[in-house]
Amino acid sequence: MLTISKELEQELQQKIQASGGVIEKSVLDALMVKFDIEIKLLLQNLLPIAASFSIAPISNFNVGAIAYSNTSGCAYIGSNLEFNHSALCLVVHAEQSAINTAWLNGETQISHIAITDAPCGHCRQFINEVKQSEQIEILLPNTNTSLTELLPHSFGPADLGNQTRLLDMSEEQNPDYKLPISQMLFEHYQASYAPYSGNKSAVEIRTVQHGNFYGRYAENVAYNPSLSPLQSALSQMALSGLTIDMVEVTEINLVETEQFKNQSGVSEVVLNSFEGNFEINKVYVS
Ligand code: THU
Ligand code: ZN
Numbered sequence: 624m625l626t627i628s629k630e631l632e633q634e635l636q637q638k639i640q641a642s643g644g645v646i647e648k649s650v651l652d653a654l655m656v657k658f659d660i661e662i663k664l665l666l667q668n669l670l671p672i673a674a675s676f677s678i679a680p681i682s683n684f685n686v687g688a689i690a691y692s693n694t695s696g697c698a699y700i701g702s703n704l705e706f707n708h709s710a711l712c713l714v715v716h717a718e719q720s721a722i723n724t725a726w727l728n729g730e731t732q733i734s735h736i737a738i739t740d741a742p743c744g745h746c747r748q749f750i751n752e753v754k755q756s757e758q759i760e761i762l763l764p765n766t767n768t769s770l771t772e773l774l775p776h777s778f779g780p781a782d783l784g785n786q787t788r789l790l791d792m793s794e795e796q797n798p799d800y801k802l803p804i805s806q807m808l809f810e811h812y813q814a815s816y817a818p819y820s821g822n823k824s825a826v827e828i829r830t831v832q833h834g835n836f837y838g839r840y841a842e843n844v845a846y847n848p849s850l851s852p853l854q855s856a857l858s859q860m861a862l863s864g865l866t867i868d869m870v871e872v873t874e875i876n877l878v879e880t881e882q883f884k885n886q887s888g889v890s891e892v893v894l895n896s897f898e899g900n901f902e903i904n905k906v907y908v909s
Contacts (some may be wrong), residue, residue, distance in 0.1 A: 636672060642724055642728075643727070648695065669698070674739050676864070687739045688740070690721040690736050691737070692725065692734045692798070699730060711772065715858045716746050719841075724859070725853045746776070751774055752789045753788060753790055790839055803906060805827060816842055823879070825839045826852035830875060836860050838858070840886065884907060
């Protein structure tokens with residue numbers, strides 16, 4: 624392991640918090656020069672910083688993940704997020720969080736994922752939804768491997784006749800929306816990935832001092848590993864060093880598709896796991 628000074632660690636943590644989990648190519652390039660190290664080893668050495676964003680009151684097991692694109696040269700941080708007094712199936716895994724960060728930040732390719740521990744079956748299945756997942760290299764503490772090796776004979780999007788993948792560019796563009804929601808929320812709604820239920824959906828959390836946080840629905844062919852838009856937004860908050868109960872929230876807006884809506888209940892359950900009264904404004908797109 625590299626010795627990363629406390630100052631550098633804090634500087635990187637601040638950059639990650641300010642960007643919602645992104646480490647820009649220029650920063651990675653400078654670190655590779657500084658430590659005379661190639662990208663894969665650098666990513667692995669940055670994992671403790673990713674894990675420092677973990678919120679794990681149930682397990683106390685802090686997981687960090689970093690998704691990297693060798694096209695854009697950017698890295699995207701992920702950490703696990705547990706909700707006290709809520710069903711364990713609602714926990715966001717670090718790998719989901721890293722992929723979510725990449726996706727929300729407009730990334731269209733993931734070539735590597737570095738993780739502090741071996742990915743669980745649920746995460747292997749989640750990664751399998753990503754565009755060109757068979758080419759993703761998985762960097763683990765003791766070995767580098769591939770998703771194909773970790774998930775042979777897999778069940779994938781094509782098994783349900785779905786030809787699209789997570790991180791594909793969304794084709795639907797409708798600039799003249801007329802909904803009582805922000806343009807930004809509408810864009811996330813459109814970019815959400817719901818090929819199985821059809822329920823495109825997104826969440827906006829507006830705060831007084833920390834700006835707005837967005838999350839998008841990311842479905843999975845095996846259904847259970849799907850990430851709800853609220854989980855997605857709360858994971859982004861965690862990467863800014865925040866939880867929803869420590870900031871002043873002015874509005875939580877959920878937009879989903881009238882015909883297929885399925886996110887209202889799960890969003891309420893997740894929010895109820897926090898102290899405080901959180902109301903969700905629900906907007907349905909017909
Ligand atoms: N965890 C991950 O974040 N990724 C994995 O693939 C393994 C498990 C998290 C989930 C939960 O917060 C804790 O580790 C214990 O399972
Ligand atoms: Zn997992």
